[in-house]
Amino acid sequence: MELNLSTLAKHFSDEAAAWELVEKMRWPNGPVCPHCGDVGRAYFLKPRNGTRTTTTGRVTYRRLWKCAACRKKFSVLVGTIFERSQVPLSKWLLALYLMSASKNGVAANELRRILGVTQPTAWFMAHRLREAMCASSFETMRGTIVADETWIGGNPARMNHKTRERWEKSQRGSSNTAKTPVLSLINAATGEVRSKIVTDIAGPTLRKAIAEQVDIAGSVLWTDEGRGYRHFGKEFIAHNTVNHSQDEYVDYTTGASTNKAENFFAQLARSLDGTFHHVSKEHLPRYLDEFDFRFSTRKMSDTARMERIIDQAEGRRLTYRRVTAA
Numbered sequence: 001m002e003l004n005l006s007t008l009a010k011h012f013s014d015e016a017a018a019w020e021l022v023e024k025m026r027w028p029n030g031p032v033c034p035h036c037g038d039v040g041r042a043y044f045l046k047p048r049n050g051t052r053t054t055t056t057g058r059v060t061y062r063r064l065w066k067c068a069a070c071r072k073k074f075s076v077l078v079g080t081i082f083e084r085s086q087v088p089l090s091k092w093l094l095a096l097y098l099m100s101a102s103k104n105g106v107a108a109n110e111l112r113r114i115l116g117v118t119q120p121t122a123w124f125m126a127h128r129l130r131e132a133m134c135a136s137s138f139e140t141m142r143g144t145i146v147a148d149e150t151w152i153g154g155n156p157a158r159m160n161h162k163t164r165e166r167w168e169k170s171q172r173g174s175s176n177t178a179k180t181p182v183l184s185l186i187n188a189a190t191g192e193v194r195s196k197i198v199t200d201i202a203g204p205t206l207r208k209a210i211a212e213q214v215d216i217a218g219s220v221l222w223t224d225e226g227r228g229y230r231h232f233g234k235e236f237i238a239h240n241t242v243n244h245s246q247d248e249y250v251d252y253t254t255g256a257s258t259n260k261a262e263n264f265f266a267q268l269a270r271s272l273d274g275t276f277h278h279v280s281k282e283h284l285p286r287y288l289d290e291f292d293f294r295f296s297t298r299k300m301s302d303t304a305r306m307e308r309i310i311d312q313a314e315g316r317r318l319t320y321r322r323v324t325a326a
Protein backbone atom coordinates (compact mmCIF):
# COMPACT_ATOMS: atom_id res chain seq x y z
CA MET A 1 0.00 0.00 0.00
CA GLU A 2 1.40 3.38 -0.99
CA LEU A 3 0.71 6.00 1.63
CA ASN A 4 0.23 9.64 0.80
CA LEU A 5 -1.71 12.50 2.30
CA SER A 6 -4.93 11.34 0.67
CA THR A 7 -4.77 7.66 1.67
CA LEU A 8 -3.56 8.58 5.15
CA ALA A 9 -6.04 11.36 5.91
CA LYS A 10 -8.58 8.98 7.50
CA HIS A 11 -5.98 7.64 9.94
CA PHE A 12 -5.14 11.12 11.21
CA SER A 13 -8.61 11.53 12.71
CA ASP A 14 -9.70 7.93 13.35
CA GLU A 15 -7.83 6.50 16.31
CA ALA A 16 -8.88 2.89 15.63
CA ALA A 17 -7.73 3.16 12.03
CA ALA A 18 -4.41 4.64 13.17
CA TRP A 19 -3.77 1.62 15.42
CA GLU A 20 -4.54 -0.82 12.62
CA LEU A 21 -2.26 1.02 10.22
CA VAL A 22 0.69 1.03 12.62
CA GLU A 23 0.16 -2.72 13.15
CA LYS A 24 0.21 -3.25 9.39
CA MET A 25 3.37 -1.21 9.00
CA ARG A 26 5.24 -2.71 11.93
CA TRP A 27 4.01 -6.28 11.58
CA PRO A 28 3.80 -7.11 7.86
CA ASN A 29 3.93 -10.84 8.72
CA GLY A 30 1.53 -10.79 11.64
CA PRO A 31 1.92 -9.73 15.29
CA VAL A 32 5.41 -10.13 16.73
CA CYS A 33 5.49 -10.87 20.45
CA PRO A 34 7.93 -8.44 22.12
CA HIS A 35 8.34 -10.87 25.04
CA CYS A 36 9.41 -14.07 23.27
CA GLY A 37 9.76 -13.06 19.61
CA ASP A 38 7.04 -15.41 18.33
CA VAL A 39 5.65 -14.27 14.98
CA GLY A 40 2.07 -14.41 13.76
CA ARG A 41 0.54 -16.66 16.45
CA ALA A 42 -0.85 -14.04 18.81
CA TYR A 43 -4.61 -13.59 18.99
CA PHE A 44 -6.51 -10.36 19.29
CA LEU A 45 -8.19 -9.61 22.61
CA LYS A 46 -11.56 -8.15 21.80
CA PRO A 47 -12.79 -5.61 24.34
CA ARG A 48 -15.77 -7.04 26.23
CA ASN A 49 -18.27 -4.27 25.54
CA GLY A 50 -16.82 -3.20 22.25
CA THR A 51 -14.76 -0.46 23.85
CA ARG A 52 -11.73 -0.60 26.08
CA THR A 53 -11.31 1.83 28.96
CA THR A 54 -8.33 2.82 31.02
CA THR A 55 -8.21 2.56 34.83
CA THR A 56 -9.46 6.14 34.93
CA GLY A 57 -12.46 5.24 32.79
CA ARG A 58 -11.28 6.95 29.64
CA VAL A 59 -12.02 5.19 26.34
CA THR A 60 -8.85 3.86 24.74
CA TYR A 61 -8.30 2.45 21.28
CA ARG A 62 -5.30 0.46 22.41
CA ARG A 63 -5.38 -2.89 20.63
CA LEU A 64 -4.26 -5.76 22.84
CA TRP A 65 -2.86 -9.07 21.66
CA LYS A 66 -2.08 -12.24 23.58
CA CYS A 67 0.85 -14.43 22.61
CA ALA A 68 -0.08 -18.10 22.06
CA ALA A 69 3.48 -19.15 22.88
CA CYS A 70 4.28 -17.25 26.11
CA ARG A 71 0.73 -16.21 27.07
CA LYS A 72 1.78 -12.59 27.64
CA LYS A 73 -0.18 -9.57 26.44
CA PHE A 74 1.19 -6.77 24.29
CA SER A 75 0.29 -4.00 21.89
CA VAL A 76 2.06 -2.80 18.75
CA LEU A 77 3.48 0.14 20.71
CA VAL A 78 5.57 -1.91 23.15
CA GLY A 79 9.19 -0.83 22.83
CA THR A 80 8.47 2.12 20.56
CA ILE A 81 8.80 5.85 21.15
CA PHE A 82 4.98 5.97 21.15
CA GLU A 83 4.65 3.69 24.15
CA ARG A 84 3.12 5.19 27.29
CA SER A 85 2.46 8.48 25.51
CA GLN A 86 -0.73 10.35 26.36
CA VAL A 87 -0.84 11.69 22.80
CA PRO A 88 -3.33 9.82 20.58
CA LEU A 89 -1.65 7.55 18.04
CA SER A 90 -3.48 9.33 15.20
CA LYS A 91 -1.63 12.53 16.10
CA TRP A 92 1.67 10.67 16.29
CA LEU A 93 0.95 9.27 12.86
CA LEU A 94 0.33 12.72 11.41
CA ALA A 95 3.52 14.04 13.02
CA LEU A 96 5.41 11.05 11.65
CA TYR A 97 4.06 11.68 8.16
CA LEU A 98 4.88 15.40 8.28
CA MET A 99 8.40 14.78 9.55
CA SER A 100 9.16 12.06 7.05
CA ALA A 101 7.53 13.60 3.97
CA SER A 102 8.81 17.14 4.32
CA LYS A 103 12.09 18.04 2.69
CA ASN A 104 13.27 20.56 5.23
CA GLY A 105 11.88 19.12 8.41
CA VAL A 106 9.05 20.49 10.52
CA ALA A 107 9.46 23.06 13.26
CA ALA A 108 7.87 22.20 16.60
CA ASN A 109 5.78 25.34 16.38
CA GLU A 110 4.28 24.11 13.13
CA LEU A 111 3.55 20.70 14.70
CA ARG A 112 1.83 22.45 17.60
CA ARG A 113 -0.42 24.36 15.23
CA ILE A 114 -1.25 21.46 12.90
CA LEU A 115 -1.78 18.86 15.65
CA GLY A 116 -3.53 21.15 18.10
CA VAL A 117 -1.25 20.14 20.98
CA THR A 118 0.61 22.29 23.52
CA GLN A 119 4.06 23.66 22.79
CA PRO A 120 5.84 21.29 25.25
CA THR A 121 4.02 18.31 23.71
CA ALA A 122 5.00 19.41 20.20
CA TRP A 123 8.64 19.70 21.27
CA PHE A 124 8.53 16.33 22.95
CA MET A 125 7.04 14.65 19.86
CA ALA A 126 9.49 16.31 17.48
CA HIS A 127 12.44 15.23 19.58
CA ARG A 128 11.21 11.67 19.95
CA LEU A 129 10.69 11.31 16.22
CA ARG A 130 14.09 12.80 15.59
CA GLU A 131 15.62 10.29 17.99
CA ALA A 132 13.99 7.50 15.97
CA MET A 133 15.57 8.92 12.81
CA CYS A 134 18.99 8.51 14.39
CA ALA A 135 21.05 6.18 12.21
CA SER A 136 20.25 2.61 13.10
CA SER A 137 23.42 1.24 11.60
CA PHE A 138 26.72 1.75 13.32
CA GLU A 139 28.48 -0.46 10.83
CA THR A 140 31.75 0.83 9.46
CA MET A 141 31.41 2.67 6.16
CA ARG A 142 33.41 1.25 3.28
CA GLY A 143 33.78 2.18 -0.39
CA THR A 144 34.14 5.61 -1.91
CA ILE A 145 33.63 8.15 0.84
CA VAL A 146 33.11 11.86 0.22
CA ALA A 147 34.29 13.92 3.20
CA ASP A 148 33.60 17.61 3.59
CA GLU A 149 33.00 20.07 6.37
CA THR A 150 30.67 23.00 6.91
CA TRP A 151 30.22 25.64 9.60
CA ILE A 152 26.93 26.01 11.39
CA GLY A 153 25.77 28.89 13.54
CA GLY A 154 26.43 32.61 13.46
CA ASN A 155 23.92 34.45 11.37
CA PRO A 156 24.50 33.60 7.74
CA ALA A 157 20.76 33.49 7.07
CA ARG A 158 20.65 36.74 5.16
CA MET A 159 23.84 36.13 3.20
CA ASN A 160 23.93 35.05 -0.40
CA HIS A 161 26.08 32.11 -1.40
CA LYS A 162 29.26 34.09 -2.22
CA THR A 163 29.11 36.27 0.90
CA ARG A 164 28.45 33.26 3.04
CA GLU A 165 31.42 31.43 1.58
CA ARG A 166 33.70 34.41 2.18
CA TRP A 167 32.35 34.83 5.70
CA GLU A 168 32.81 31.14 6.46
CA LYS A 169 36.40 31.32 5.24
CA SER A 170 37.05 34.30 7.50
CA GLN A 171 35.73 32.29 10.44
CA ARG A 172 38.05 29.35 9.88
CA GLY A 173 40.93 29.11 12.30
CA SER A 174 39.52 31.82 14.53
CA SER A 175 39.25 30.45 18.05
CA ASN A 176 36.45 32.69 19.29
CA THR A 177 34.09 31.86 16.45
CA ALA A 178 30.45 31.17 17.30
CA LYS A 179 30.25 28.73 14.42
CA THR A 180 30.43 25.00 14.91
CA PRO A 181 32.38 22.87 12.44
CA VAL A 182 30.53 19.81 11.21
CA LEU A 183 32.13 16.96 9.28
CA SER A 184 29.92 14.99 6.89
CA LEU A 185 30.84 11.65 5.36
CA ILE A 186 28.87 10.40 2.39
CA ASN A 187 29.04 6.96 0.83
CA ALA A 188 29.14 7.81 -2.89
CA ALA A 189 27.49 4.50 -3.89
CA THR A 190 24.64 4.27 -1.37
CA GLY A 191 24.14 7.96 -0.59
CA GLU A 192 24.26 7.26 3.14
CA VAL A 193 25.47 10.31 5.04
CA ARG A 194 26.78 10.66 8.58
CA SER A 195 27.47 14.05 10.13
CA LYS A 196 29.29 14.79 13.34
CA ILE A 197 30.34 17.94 15.18
CA VAL A 198 34.13 18.24 15.32
CA THR A 199 36.17 20.55 17.53
CA ASP A 200 38.20 21.88 14.60
CA ILE A 201 39.17 20.88 11.08
CA ALA A 202 42.85 20.17 11.67
CA GLY A 203 44.29 16.95 10.20
CA PRO A 204 44.45 14.86 13.39
CA THR A 205 40.87 15.80 14.36
CA LEU A 206 39.50 14.92 10.91
CA ARG A 207 41.45 11.67 10.82
CA LYS A 208 40.15 10.58 14.22
CA ALA A 209 36.54 11.47 13.29
CA ILE A 210 36.78 9.62 9.98
CA ALA A 211 38.52 6.58 11.49
CA GLU A 212 35.60 6.16 13.92
CA GLN A 213 33.19 5.70 10.98
CA VAL A 214 35.20 4.48 8.00
CA ASP A 215 37.39 1.50 7.15
CA ILE A 216 40.22 3.74 5.94
CA ALA A 217 42.48 1.05 4.43
CA GLY A 218 39.54 -0.39 2.48
CA SER A 219 38.12 2.86 1.12
CA VAL A 220 38.73 5.64 -1.40
CA LEU A 221 38.53 9.23 -0.13
CA TRP A 222 37.14 12.17 -2.13
CA THR A 223 37.62 15.64 -0.69
CA ASP A 224 38.31 19.22 -1.68
CA GLU A 225 41.88 20.43 -1.35
CA GLY A 226 41.52 21.28 2.33
CA ARG A 227 44.87 20.92 4.02
CA GLY A 228 43.50 18.77 6.86
CA TYR A 229 42.92 15.76 4.59
CA ARG A 230 46.43 15.75 3.09
CA HIS A 231 47.93 14.48 6.34
CA PHE A 232 46.23 11.14 6.20
CA GLY A 233 44.86 10.85 2.64
CA LYS A 234 47.58 8.35 1.73
CA GLU A 235 46.27 5.87 4.29
CA PHE A 236 43.29 5.30 1.97
CA ILE A 237 43.42 3.09 -1.16
CA ALA A 238 43.34 6.44 -3.00
CA HIS A 239 42.68 10.06 -2.11
CA ASN A 240 41.25 12.13 -4.96
CA THR A 241 40.74 15.86 -4.58
CA VAL A 242 38.61 18.47 -6.26
CA ASN A 243 39.82 22.05 -6.56
CA HIS A 244 37.12 24.25 -5.04
CA SER A 245 39.07 27.48 -5.40
CA GLN A 246 38.60 27.05 -9.14
CA ASP A 247 34.88 26.36 -8.68
CA GLU A 248 35.50 22.73 -9.55
CA TYR A 249 33.21 20.13 -8.03
CA VAL A 250 34.17 17.21 -10.28
CA ASP A 251 37.62 16.02 -11.27
CA TYR A 252 37.13 14.50 -14.71
CA THR A 253 40.36 12.51 -14.71
CA THR A 254 39.60 10.61 -11.50
CA GLY A 255 35.80 11.03 -11.48
CA ALA A 256 36.06 12.38 -7.95
CA SER A 257 33.33 14.78 -6.95
CA THR A 258 32.15 16.55 -3.85
CA ASN A 259 28.78 17.37 -5.41
CA LYS A 260 26.93 15.12 -2.99
CA ALA A 261 28.39 17.02 -0.05
CA GLU A 262 27.55 20.35 -1.69
CA ASN A 263 23.94 19.21 -2.17
CA PHE A 264 23.70 17.99 1.38
CA PHE A 265 25.12 21.19 2.88
CA ALA A 266 22.90 23.36 0.69
CA GLN A 267 19.82 21.44 1.88
CA LEU A 268 21.00 21.63 5.49
CA ALA A 269 21.59 25.38 5.24
CA ARG A 270 18.16 25.95 3.69
CA SER A 271 16.48 23.98 6.46
CA LEU A 272 18.39 25.69 9.24
CA ASP A 273 17.63 29.10 7.75
CA GLY A 274 14.06 28.45 6.76
CA THR A 275 12.55 25.96 9.18
CA PHE A 276 14.73 26.07 12.25
CA HIS A 277 15.81 29.66 12.64
CA HIS A 278 18.18 28.80 15.39
CA VAL A 279 19.46 25.49 16.66
CA SER A 280 21.45 25.46 19.86
CA LYS A 281 24.73 23.58 19.90
CA GLU A 282 23.24 21.26 22.49
CA HIS A 283 20.49 20.11 20.12
CA LEU A 284 22.58 20.22 16.95
CA PRO A 285 23.65 16.54 17.03
CA ARG A 286 20.02 15.38 16.93
CA TYR A 287 19.15 17.80 14.14
CA LEU A 288 22.13 16.49 12.20
CA ASP A 289 20.88 12.94 12.70
CA GLU A 290 17.55 14.02 11.26
CA PHE A 291 19.12 15.58 8.19
CA ASP A 292 21.43 12.63 7.71
CA PHE A 293 18.37 10.38 7.76
CA ARG A 294 16.46 12.61 5.35
CA PHE A 295 19.33 12.71 2.88
CA SER A 296 20.20 9.01 3.19
CA THR A 297 16.56 8.04 2.49
CA ARG A 298 15.72 10.73 -0.08
CA LYS A 299 15.17 8.17 -2.84
CA MET A 300 12.75 6.11 -0.74
CA SER A 301 8.97 6.45 -0.91
CA ASP A 302 7.23 8.25 1.96
CA THR A 303 5.79 4.90 3.03
CA ALA A 304 9.18 3.19 3.17
CA ARG A 305 10.58 6.12 5.12
CA MET A 306 7.72 6.03 7.65
CA GLU A 307 8.16 2.29 8.10
CA ARG A 308 11.85 2.77 8.66
CA ILE A 309 11.20 5.38 11.37
CA ILE A 310 8.69 3.11 13.11
CA ASP A 311 11.21 0.26 12.98
CA GLN A 312 13.92 2.47 14.36
CA ALA A 313 11.55 3.73 17.01
CA GLU A 314 11.97 0.40 18.76
CA GLY A 315 13.97 0.71 21.94
CA ARG A 316 14.70 4.36 21.41
CA ARG A 317 12.18 5.85 23.79
CA LEU A 318 13.73 8.75 25.61
CA THR A 319 12.26 10.81 28.38
CA TYR A 320 13.10 14.43 28.80
CA ARG A 321 12.77 15.64 32.34
CA ARG A 322 12.08 19.04 30.94
CA VAL A 323 11.46 19.82 27.33
CA THR A 324 13.18 23.01 26.32
CA ALA A 325 13.07 24.90 23.07
CA ALA A 326 16.11 24.45 20.89
Ligand SMILES: [Zn+2]
Binding pocket: 033, 034, 035, 036, 037, 038, 067, 068, 069, 070, 071, 072
Ligand atom coordinates in the same frame (compact mmCIF):
# COMPACT_ATOMS: atom_id res chain seq x y z
ZN1 LIG B 1 5.35 -14.40 23.39
